Amino acid sequence: MSNYQNVFSEFTQAELKLLAQIKRFFERMQCDVELANAINQDTVPTEQMARLKEIGVTLDLSELPLALGDQKNLMLYLLAASRDLEAKLDSEVQQFAAKYPLLKLWGRYLAVLYRKRFDDRNNQGQEQAEALNAPFDAWRKRRIAAAKSELGFFGTQIDHPAFAYELSEGCSMGCWFCSFAPPKLSSVFDYNAGRDEALRILTHCINIFGKKTAGSALPYYRTEPHDNPHYIDFLRDFEKLSGEVLCTSTAACGDIAWLRELMEYYRRGAVRYHWPRLSILSAEMMDKVHSAFTPDELLHIELLVQVKNHFRPKVTGGRILAEHAGLRGKEDIDKNNIGMIPQGSIACVSGFNINLVSRTVMLFSPCYVSGKWPFGFRVFAVEKYKDSEHFPIVINEIIERCMPLSPPKERLVKFRDDIVFRPTEDGFDLATPNQLHHFKGKAKYGPLGELISEGVYTYEELMGTLIQKHRLNPIILRTVVQQLFDEGVFCEVW
Numbered sequence: 001m002s003n004y005q006n007v008f009s010e011f012t013q014a015e016l017k018l019l020a021q022i023k024r025f026f027e028r029m030q031c032d033v034e035l036a037n038a039i040n041q042d043t044v045p046t047e048q049m050a051r052l053k054e055i056g057v058t059l060d061l062s063e064l065p066l067a068l069g070d071q072k073n074l075m076l077y078l079l080a081a082s083r084d085l086e087a088k089l090d091s092e093v094q095q096f097a098a099k100y101p102l103l104k105l106w107g108r109y110l111a112v113l114y115r116k117r118f119d120d121r122n123n124q125g126q127e128q129a130e131a132l133n134a135p136f137d138a139w140r141k142r143r144i145a146a147a148k149s150e151l152g153f154f155g156t157q158i159d160h161p162a163f164a165y166e167l168s169e170g171c172s173m174g175c176w177f178c179s180f181a182p183p184k185l186s187s188v189f190d191y192n193a194g195r196d197e198a199l200r201i202l203t204h205c206i207n208i209f210g211k212k213t214a215g216s217a218l219p220y221y222r223t224e225p226h227d228n229p230h231y232i233d234f235l236r237d238f239e240k241l242s243g244e245v246l247c248t249s250t251a252a253c254g255d256i257a258w259l260r261e262l263m264e265y266y267r268r269g270a271v272r273y274h275w276p277r278l279s280i281l282s283a284e285m286m287d288k289v290h291s292a293f294t295p296d297e298l299l300h301i302e303l304l305v306q307v308k309n310h311f312r313p314k315v316t317g318g319r320i321l322a323e324h325a326g327l328r329g330k331e332d333i334d335k336n337n338i339g340m341i342p343q344g345s346i347a348c349v350s351g352f353n354i355n356l357v358s359r360t361v362m363l364f365s366p367c368y369v370s371g372k373w374p375f376g377f378r379v380f381a382v383e384k385y386k387d388s389e390h391f392p393i394v395i396n397e398i399i400e401r402c403m404p405l406s407p408p409k410e411r412l413v414k415f416r417d418d419i420v421f422r423p424t425e426d427g428f429d430l431a432t433p434n435q436l437h438h439f440k441g442k443a444k445y446g447p448l449g450e451l452i453s454e455g456v457y458t459y460e461e462l463m464g465t466l467i468q469k470h471r472l473n474p475i476i477l478r479t480v481v482q483q484l485f486d487e488g489v490f491c492e493v494w
């Protein structure tokens with residue numbers, strides 16, 4: 001059981017009831033522009049109050065700071081609380097928060113939530129260290145380092161599952177913001193006919209990578225779970241085989257009966273998993289969900305508001321790609337004056353995507369969206385398999401081809417395609433969309449950075465030139481190049 005499932009044990013029943021209502025109130029504020037504007041002016045229309053009551057929000061709203069003038073302190077407080085940093089806030093903001101008991105309760109909830117998530121991420125890191133397949137493990141470490149380097153803060157927040165299983169081809173939802181921009185739904189995996197094949201494929205993954213790694217998976221990717229009528233059967237089968245309870249994020253919130261069935265799957269006695277996560281695409285959808293479920297029923301479930309006028313900036317990939325050159329993350333902030341760090345990608349898997357309908361395997365990992373990688377993930381290999389017997393052959397061939405433990409002698413050594421090389425007085429800098437990496441020491445690096453940035457030398461040629469022509473120490477040089485490789489700064493799209 002993850003730490004995250006223990007979040008609610010830190011609160012009394014009375015506090016949980018209040019938290020469920022506060023959560024619902026904030027959800028509504030994010031969707032309902034009229035309500036948000038009215039509350040900012042301190043005048044909530046009677047019909048809005050009646051609707052809030054109908055959906056279970058009976059709080060004393062004066063215990064929350066909602067007026068427009070309070071917004072700056074409110075945001076500062078929520079930001080600090082959600083990072084468990086409330087104690088470090090300056091006294092003015094602390095005194096402001098102390099006036100509002102419900103805000104303090106919400107802040108405590110955010111702090112616990114953040115702490116538990118952080119603990120889960122740390123535990124996950126330790127579990128991943130036990131992975132069975134050394135080339136895959138090393139490859140994933142490089143990809144995770146690259147994601148941190150490219151995506152900055154958001155790169156540190158990604159869980160990096162190792163697998164994604166797609167049970168459909170295309171997606172029926174066509175969300176306006178979708179960074180993956182999948183084609184329309186064309187077919188779904190026939191679970192009755194293909195269940196045995198799916199189980200054999202999962203078993204191969206467990207045999208090749210170990211139970212923990214194979215179980216670190218998403219059961220959807222560029223697909224909507226609801227599109228496959230046997231989605232919940234797949235979750236059950238997967239759990240039986242690997243022992244892992246997979247997550248669900250869905251935008252199909254109109255099918256209340258299905259949502260109930262899904263929520264039932266994630267309810268285990270006193271333990272309540274925080275799935276499914278619901279993407280709310282319109283105020284009407286929020287209304288429907290709030291009418292169907294009580295605040296208590298949805299306390300542990302995230303409702304991710306994805307309406308068009310929402311304050312959170314979208315990843316400018318897929319359907320809404322707008323590319324800028326160079327330090328893309330920083331330019332996004334300056335040009336749009338949005339004051340928030342752009343996320344850069346919604347991708348999270350560093351490993352294999354397996355589409356069970358088209359029998360396609362793709363090796364991929366998150367990157368900053370660009371004209372070359374418009375969906376926010378970099379693709380290293382795409383192969384078809386014929387059946388479950390052929391599947392492990394394809395996987396092992398990809399491992400052999402794409403996951404060397406050191407830079408291959410015959411391959412060109414180049415920097416990742418998001419990196420801009422900049423020579424400096426004493427070495428060189430590598431600029432990514434979100435970070436600057438400094439490499440100092442002419443004696444150590446010599447013209448190494450320049451030669452790699454030219455992108456025309458194989459590893460063998462590079463080493464030969466630096467050792468013979470520039471007299472660099474071969475032992476130090478090999479160590480330095482291996483370190484750069486391990487840090488994921490080299491292009492591995494071969």
Ligand code: SF4
Pocket residue numbers: 171172173174175178179180181182221222223224251
């Ligand atoms: S966000 Fe998800 S549900 Fe929406 S179109 Fe993209 S893949 Fe489909």
